[in-house]
Amino acid sequence: MLTFVLNAVAQTTWLPDQVSTIAHEVDSLFYFVYYWVIFFFLIVVIGTFYFSWKYKSKDKGLTSPLDHNNALEITWTVLPLLLTMVVFFWGAKTYMKMNIVPYDAMEVNVKGQKWFWTFTYKEGFTTSNDLVVPVNKPVKLIMESQDVLHSFYVPDFRVKMDVIPNRYMMLWFEATEVGEYDIFCTEYCGRSHSEMLGKVKVLSESDYEKWLVEANVVDESIPLVELGEMIYKKNACYTCHSIDGSNIIGPSFKGVWGSTMKHTDGSSAIVDENYILESILEPQKKIVEGYQGVMPSYKGILRDREIEGVIEYIKSLK
């Protein structure tokens, strides 16, 4: 009962919500360890002060001849051993559960790169920074990194896995509540690491079916400039390209249209439709002077109409 109350209090004050099937189990083990630690800490600290006060020697140089107590030795060896065994088997059981992906899990491919996430669905489209999944359905993420070490972390789900280049990393979860949950990158991956943020959007099954259909068609009714602005925000282009003239990791979009760009190989070119298209699909081909070529390719991520939108959006930023 006491554990239950403490658990409820602690959970709401300093742990995120529990929104996956595994979250409760992870927290229970955490609190089990946590409260035992507090218990032993208090016993040791209080015992230390109490005994040093009670048995304080009044005559200098004389201490008690007491040097051994078998019952005590056995108690403080066996009890912690039992406790660590409980923690070990409990931990192993939870670890297995977190690492064995259910057979019927839906799969999404995840790519981490400086400094955003992309999610590719079996249905054949890709989203940036928004992972949309149905509620009460196991989801398996097959993750890889395009460049450096990243880590995929969803606190509300209690799941985290490093994402590294040249091999696939797996992670699975089953969300238990409809809502939006934060994704953080938890391996330092360069200048905009802290802005490598995403969201898991958990939808009801029917909403998810609807979303799948919508996500797979390009909405022709959105004007190109607006579509471009949406893409700019959705793909977090702002982490590198400002729209107010300040230069961050890449050149600002403001006033860039029609200007002349000087490149690290000595060449130069005027920014027009083809220049932007090439910058999006093959960003490493021409690196603007004064910048490092860190931009990833958006080939296969942006569709033709979305690229047209970005071009119109850049044109509008005079």
Ligand code: CUA
């Ligand atoms: Cu990606 Cu830090």
